[in-house]
Amino acid sequence: MRIDVITIFPDYMAPLREALLGKAIERERISVGVHDLRGWTHDVHRAVDDSPYGGGPGMVMKPQVWGEALDEVCAGSDSPPRLVVPTPAGSPFTQQTAVRWSEEPWLVFACGRYEGIDQRVMDDAARRMPVEEVSIGDYVLVGGEVAALTMIESVVRLLPGVLGNPASAEQDSFSDGLLEGPCYTRPEAWRDLPVPDVLRSGNHAAIDRWRRYQALERTWQRRPDLLEALSDDELDRADRAR
Numbered sequence: 001m002r003i004d005v006i007t008i009f010p011d012y013m014a015p016l017r018e019a020l021l022g023k024a025i026e027r028e029r030i031s032v033g034v035h036d037l038r039g040w041t042h043d044v045h046r047a048v049d050d051s052p053y054g055g056g057p058g059m060v061m062k063p064q065v066w067g068e069a070l071d072e073v074c075a076g077s078d079s080p081p082r083l084v085v086p087t088p089a090g091s092p093f094t095q096q097t098a099v100r101w102s103e104e105p106w107l108v109f110a111c112g113r114y115e116g117i118d119q120r121v122m123d124d125a126a127r128r129m130p131v132e133e134v135s136i137g138d139y140v141l142v143g144g145e146v147a148a149l150t151m152i153e154s155v156v157r158l159l160p161g162v163l164g165n166p167a168s169a170e171q172d173s174f175s176d177g178l179l180e181g182p183c184y185t186r187p188e189a190w191r192d193l194p195v196p197d198v199l200r201s202g203n204h205a206a207i208d209r210w211r212r213y214q215a216l217e218r219t220w221q222r223r224p225d226l227l228e229a230l231s232d233d234e235l236d237r238a239d240r241a242r
């Protein structure tokens with residue numbers, strides 16, 4: 001997978017070179033390009049935004065600069081990339097989105113200010129590539145860089161050979177529609193708090209049932225909305241785990 005990020009804060013993307021993501025680059029599972037949007041300005045002030053038509057607070061990012069940046073970054077391949085634009089006004093980014101994007105050969109992230117990028121940039125790009133405006137949650141950041149890092153990490157960890165143990169991606173929270181239950185490791189007792197006996201019983205059928213029940217209970221307590229999304233037979237399956 002090829003990933004490009006266009007941003008006015010290229011140093012903000014430094015974490016991409018660290019840890020799991022850094023290893024994925026070293027192992028050539030992904031190639032990452034970070035591009036400074038100001039490279040496509042032509043004025044002495046290197047301006048990337050301007051006042052909004054219709055008035056209102058804040059600034060809007062200029063279409064000309066973004067248009068030239070996307071023309072260059074998104075060129076050079078038979079098939080265009082999927083353009084991802086983080087925004088609080090976007091469709092929800094979920095684990096399902098991450099799974100879907102993990103199949104993509106090329107993702108380009110356009111990191112704008114939260115006041116927004118001139119809408120014509122997305123409308124023009126949509127003429128020659130798939131464009132998704134996505135939100136990572138119902139809160140407002142200052143720029144799209146943190147959202148891009150979040151989404152890139154959740155996608156790249158799903159790629160073959162990136163996670164040490166691919167099974168853990170299969171047992172993710174959300175992968176079966178439920179939150180993951182509690183986990184424990186040594187010591188058996190810590191600050192007089194025990195590990196649940198079933199986990200040390202060696203009875204794997206009982207352990208699986210216990211874990212399924214814990215996931216169901218936690219989901220019911222913390223995210224009942226996820227239960228509504230579960231199909232009846234998934235609920236039945238979870239019920240049988242009690």
Ligand SMILES: Nc1cc(-c2cccs2)n[nH]1
Binds near residue numbers: 113137
């Ligand atoms: N979910 C979400 C995205 C954002 C921003 C994207 C770009 C600037 S601010 N805030 N919250």
